[in-house]
Amino acid sequence: MTLPVFLAPMEGLTNSIYRRAHARAFPGLAGYYSPFITPNSSKKLTTRELSDILPENNPGQALVPQILTSRAEDFLWCAGKLRSFGYEEVNLNLGCPSGTVVSKGRGAGFLARREELERFLDEIFSQAPCRVSIKTRVGLESAEEFPALLGLFRRYPLSRLIVHPRTRTQFYKGEPRRECFRAALEGSPFPVVYNGDLFCVKDVRAFGEEYPAAAGVMCGRGLIADPGLERRLAGEEPGRERYRAFIDEVLEGYLAVWRDKRAVVAHMKEVWCYMISLFPDSRRHAKAIRKANTVEDYRAAVEALFAEREVVPLDEWSFGRLGG
Ligand SMILES: Cc1cc2nc3c(=O)[nH]c(=O)nc-3n(C[C@H](O)[C@H](O)[C@H](O)COP(=O)(O)O)c2cc1C
Known part of the structure; x- marks a missing residue:
């Protein structure tokens, strides 16, 4: 059973340059979620935000831009702007665990302000110019918060609910609470996608067998570690050259736009x-990459790695868990 695979939004990693190279080298993902945009009362996207989501910078991807805010007015302005670029779905971030975000009652911090969240959802779902999906954690401090949150989400026509079943307190550590995902899956009127600690083919396959009704899986660290993960799930064995072409394209993409x-x-x-x-x-190659200070040193280190080592997916050797 192969579930659709989505790329998780990862600020600083999965921006348009990365996604574009990925979509060319490893086409097949069901969709890409952008790292969050934070609209504010200035009603302007920053140059960086704009360049990340402009459709011409994102060919070949089913891209869903993500929005992080707790102000309905700002969300609706941003969703309208994104709609004008042609996007038919936007995603609301209810999971970001960062201190500065949570202290402002955004991201995972919004989960603990349920009345405010309800007013926000009432407003955005009654006026949204496009479909709205939500990416959520299962609570700020405790997974016991989740049933009430789920009850709230179910009152709205979400296009998709993506559940990372950890609390904010857990950040990216500790076991994901899969029972929370099961609760979300059972009885939700919208498609529910799972996210968390699926790092290799075995992980995704085992997940699919346990939760065949899931609407898909979203992978973050696992797809950055092995950008060909979805191709492997589809039965391909992407060769070393493909990884090389991919990572070189990411490099060239940055060199073309960053001075x-x-x-x-x-x-x-x-x-x-x-x-x-x-x-x-x-280890030796990793150290050479880590120590590179110039583009030339970097290129030499990557060249040596590809010349001297094989690509072996995580399933087949004991790297340990990425999240550990
Ligand atoms: C460096 C980093 C940046 C992230 N940026 C975002 C983001 O912008 N929006 C978001 O919803 N989640 C963000 N996340 C969370 C990931 O989307 C994902 O939920 C998390 O990595 C767990 O999935 P995984 O176990 O497949 O990596 C980020 C995570 C990391 C490690």
Whole structure:
């Protein structure tokens, strides 16, 4: 049983340059969710936000832009703007665990302000210019908050509910509460997608067998670690060259738009923190990538890695768990 696979939004990692290279090298994902946009009363998207979601920068993807706010007016303005670009669905972020976001009552912080959240949902669902999906955690501090939240969500015509079944307090650690996902799946009038700790083919297959009624899985760290994960699920074995072409395209994409070459290298290193797990016995190469300060050093380190090591997916060797 193969479920549709979506790329999770990951701020700083899955921006348009990354997504574009991904969609070319590994087409097949059911959709891509953008990292969040934070609209405010200025009613202007930043240059960075705009360039990330402009349709011409996102070819070949079913892209859903994500919005982070607790003000209905700002959400509706932003959704209208995104609709004018042609987007038919926007996603509301109710999961971001970051301190500055939560303290303002946004992201996962909104989950604990249920009356305010209800007024917000009333307003956005009565006026939204397009479909609205929600990506949520199961509570701020405790999963016991989830049944009431679920009851609230079920009163609205969500196009999709994506559940990352951890509380804000857990951040990305600890076991996801799959029983919460099951509760969401059973009896919701909208499609429910699972997100959390699905890192390799085995994980996704086992999940699909246990939850065949899920509307899909959303993968974050697992897809950054193995951008070909969905292709493997579809029965392909993407070769080393494909990974090489992909990661080189990401690099070239950044070099074409960022003047600060050091920032480009720093960014590539972040991607490699995850992707290095595709290459067993690569400590030396990982160190060379980590130590690279110039584009030339970086290129040399990546060249050596691909020349000297094989691509072996996580299923087949014991890297350990990415989230651990
Ligand atoms: C660096 C980083 C950035 C993230 N940025 C976002 C974001 O912008 N919006 C969002 O909804 N979730 C964000 N997340 C959460 C992921 O979308 C996802 O829920 C989380 O990584 C768990 O899924 P996984 O176990 O498949 O990685 C981020 C996570 C990480 C680690």
